[in-house]
Amino acid sequence: MKLEVNTYAPNIRTKDFLGNVVDLNGLRGQKVLVSFFRFSTCPFCNLRIYRLNQEYEEIGLKIIAIFESSNEHLNQHLSHYVPKFSIISDSSGKYYRLYGVEKSFFGMLKGILTRPMDIFKGLAKGKSPLWGIDGNIMRMPAEFLIDEEGVIKELMYAKDEGEHLDVEILKRFALKTKKEKDVQRG
Numbered sequence: 001m002k003l004e005v006n007t008y009a010p011n012i013r014t015k016d017f018l019g020n021v022v023d024l025n026g027l028r029g030q031k032v033l034v035s036f037f038r039f040s041t042c043p044f045c046n047l048r049i050y051r052l053n054q055e056y057e058e059i060g061l062k063i064i065a066i067f068e069s070s071n072e073h074l075n076q077h078l079s080h081y082v083p084k085f086s087i088i089s090d091s092s093g094k095y096y097r098l099y100g101v102e103k104s105f106f107g108m109l110k111g112i113l114t115r116p117m118d119i120f121k122g123l124a125k126g127k128s129p130l131w132g133i134d135g136n137i138m139r140m141p142a143e144f145l146i147d148e149e150g151v152i153k154e155l156m157y158a159k160d161e162g163e164h165l166d167v168e169i170l171k172r173f174a175l176k177t178k179k180e181k182d183v184q185r186g
Helices: 043-054 071-081 094-098 105-114 116-126 167-185
Strands: 013-015 021-023 032-036 062-067 086-089 142-146 152-157
Touching: 043 062, 043 071, 043 116, 062 071, 071 086, 142 167, 152 167
Parallel strands: 032 062, 062 086
Antiparallel strands: 013 021, 032 142, 142 152
């Protein structure tokens, strides 16, 4: 079941692929992007992870990235990024189910047909081959912007495998909080 805006985000409590504890409820008081991906060799996912990592400081949000791939695959295919945020394995699908993240054959097909350049860019940035898929190829991405109280303020359930919230939306969401706090302080 899909989640809705203005509801509390289900907690995510686990370890990332590097062994660090990740606890969404422990991030209260900070704005967070929870981003669901497909698998570690997905070119669309690699392109998005690359961009989030490159612009992490500018984005100004805590980020939790979730993959269906095992920790072994995440280490093999994503460790070259030296990630600035948490990347976790959810090969059991627990968090995908909690957040209502879906699968779609047509969404997979649409992404391949309408975003061929992103595939090539993702392959170059990800430094990962397409083979070795460790997850469901029909999994669609989903993203959730969560405020300091743990409430979902914006969400996006992708219509194709390459769709994500625009990075400028992420920056505005983080900046809005900073501006609101500055105004409150007077």
